[in-house]
Amino acid sequence: MPEIVTDEVLWAAAATVPDPEMPPLTIADLGILRSVERRGDSVVVTITPTYSGCPAVDMIESGVIDAVVDAGVAVDRIRVERVLAPAWTTDWITDDGRRKLAESGISPPRTLADASGQPGSVSVTLSGRRRQPIGDISCPQCGSKTVTELSRFSSTACKSLYRCESCREPFDHVKEL
Amino acid sequence: MSPLLTYVLRHADDNLIVAQRLGELIASMPDLEEDIAVANVGLDHLGQARHFYDYASELDPDSRDEDQFAMERSEREFLNATLVEQPNGDFAQTQMRQFLLDAYQVPLYEAMTASDDARLAAISAKAVKEARYHLERSSAWVVRLGAGTPVSHEKISQAVEYLWPYAGDLFYADDVEEGLAASGVAVDPATVRPTFDATVADVFASANLSVPDDPYARMGGRTGFHTEHLGHLLPEMQSLYRAHPGATW
Numbered sequence: 001m002p003e004i005v006t007d008e009v010l011w012a013a014a015a016t017v018p019d020p021e022m023p024p025l026t027i028a029d030l031g032i033l034r035s036v037e038r039r040g041d042s043v044v045v046t047i048t049p050t051y052s053g054c055p056a057v058d059m060i061e062s063g064v065i066d067a068v069v070d071a072g073v074a075v076d077r078i079r080v081e082r083v084l085a086p087a088w089t090t091d092w093i094t095d096d097g098r099r100k101l102a103e104s105g106i107s108p109p110r111t112l113a114d115a116s117g118q119p120g121s122v123s124v125t126l127s128g129r130r131r132q133p134i135g136d137i138s139c140p141q142c143g144s145k146t147v148t149e150l151s152r153f154s155s156t157a158c159k160s161l162y163r164c165e166s167c168r169e170p171f172d173h174v175k176e177l
Numbered sequence: 178m179s180p181l182l183t184y185v186l187r188h189a190d191d192n193l194i195v196a197q198r199l200g201e202l203i204a205s206m207p208d209l210e211e212d213i214a215v216a217n218v219g220l221d222h223l224g225q226a227r228h229f230y231d232y233a234s235e236l237d238p239d240s241r242d243e244d245q246f247a248m249e250r251s252e253r254e255f256l257n258a259t260l261v262e263q264p265n266g267d268f269a270q271t272q273m274r275q276f277l278l279d280a281y282q283v284p285l286y287e288a289m290t291a292s293d294d295a296r297l298a299a300i301s302a303k304a305v306k307e308a309r310y311h312l313e314r315s316s317a318w319v320v321r322l323g324a325g326t327p328v329s330h331e332k333i334s335q336a337v338e339y340l341w342p343y344a345g346d347l348f349y350a351d352d353v354e355e356g357l358a359a360s361g362v363a364v365d366p367a368t369v370r371p372t373f374d375a376t377v378a379d380v381f382a383s384a385n386l387s388v389p390d391d392p393y394a395r396m397g398g399r400t401g402f403h404t405e406h407l408g409h410l411l412p413e414m415q416s417l418y419r420a421h422p423g424a425t426w
Contacts (some may be wrong), residue, residue, distance in 0.1 A: 038345040049222060049224070049303075051220075051224060051307060052221055052224030052225045052227075052228060052303050052304055052307060053220035053221050053222070053223045053227070054224065054226070055220070065263060083299075084228065084299040084300060084302070084303045085295070085298065085299035085302055085303075086302070087299075087302045087303045087306060088303075096369025151210035151211075151212060151213065151214060152310070152313070152314050153213050153216075153217040153218075154213065155213075156217075156218045157220055157221065161210065173300070175310075175311075177306050
């Protein structure tokens with residue numbers, strides 16, 4: 001590949017790929033893009049799925065290949081690897097990603113309490129040990145914290161559906177994982 | 178088949194078959210939110226099945242791929258527990274089947290994250306997050322139906338009575354589980370049972386349901402002896418693939 005293609009250029013290229021289900025966000029914003037590295041003559045891009053059954057992974061993979069080709073790498077030198085561990089968490093969504101979500105009318109996920117954090121941050125319920133989100137969900141339209149969950153699942157597996165009781169608008173919330 | 182391949186297929190098949198059952202309900206649930214929920218839960222199970230089949234493919238001497246595992250095997254070759262192949266029935270039966278599966282999968286996957294087999298540990302670390310979410314939802318429905326109206330209570334009680342013996346099949350163990358558990362790879366289902374029982378007792382208490390005291394379990398799924406329902410599910414699931422083997426689009 002041309003010398004001009006630096007590691008930074010490669011990362012920046014892969015990082016431009018939009019998420020097919022939430023196009024304002026890139027795969028870098030979402031934390032799906034884990035690494036871009038050179039191995040010998042090849043470029044290896046590592047991605048991780050948000051959910052086991054995420055149907056967008058194939059599309060993301062072809063998007064990554066197109067983007068790295070556009071950066072000047074031959075298509076037969078590009079490999080996309082999918083990893084499951086460590087498992088994706090909404091805590092990997094960047095600040096930029098959270099801002100873009102809110103601007104698109106989607107309530108960003110809250111951050112999760114550290115498992116080893118203060119007492120009470122991990123609740124042991126019948127569904128096992130689970131890191132609890134910190135703070136309240138607020139309406140992305142008016143900012144009100146008076147919201148009601150309408151459905152645990154929404155337009156995609158990673159979102160749940162809420163209604164704001166102040167402005168009465170329904171909205172999607174990216175659920176904490 | 179090697180014990181590890183058998184073990185991986187048992188869990189792949191649980192997820193595939195329940196995903197197919199949930200898929201049957203798409204566009205026929207009582208409201209839009211439940212329709213979306215059932216599709217999403219099914220999708221999670223399908224994704225988990227694919228991760229297990231990917232691994233099975235690497236372990237398989239014939240290198241069968243995920244489609245071949247799902248679409249080219251016949252009833253006697255499927256190794257899912259008989260619980261997941263039971264028909265959707267009414268809404269109560271669908272939710273009870275899901276609850277019993279979720280109450281089993283959460284502690285199963287939690288334990289599997291500590292497997293010495295890095296691949297199983299990675300698949301289950303991903304899956305457990307989804308299973309916990311499923312359990313919260315199905316538990317809420319069991320409580321709502323059980324502590325709801327006399328009609329909903331009657332229906333969910335019938336679902337318990339019908340499904341309980343099949344739930345027992347989830348805890349079947351033979352030398353596959355025992356051998357692999359001894360070497361730190363598999364989870365011995367017996368270690369999952371206390372958590373399952375505690376979850377059932379807890380949720381049933383809130384739902385005014387009694388836990389059946391009949392210990393009879395209808396075993397056999399894990400060795401390919403299924404109820405008649407799988408024999409009806411498979412032709413529908415496999416018909417397109419069998420008409421056009423290997424087709425891509």
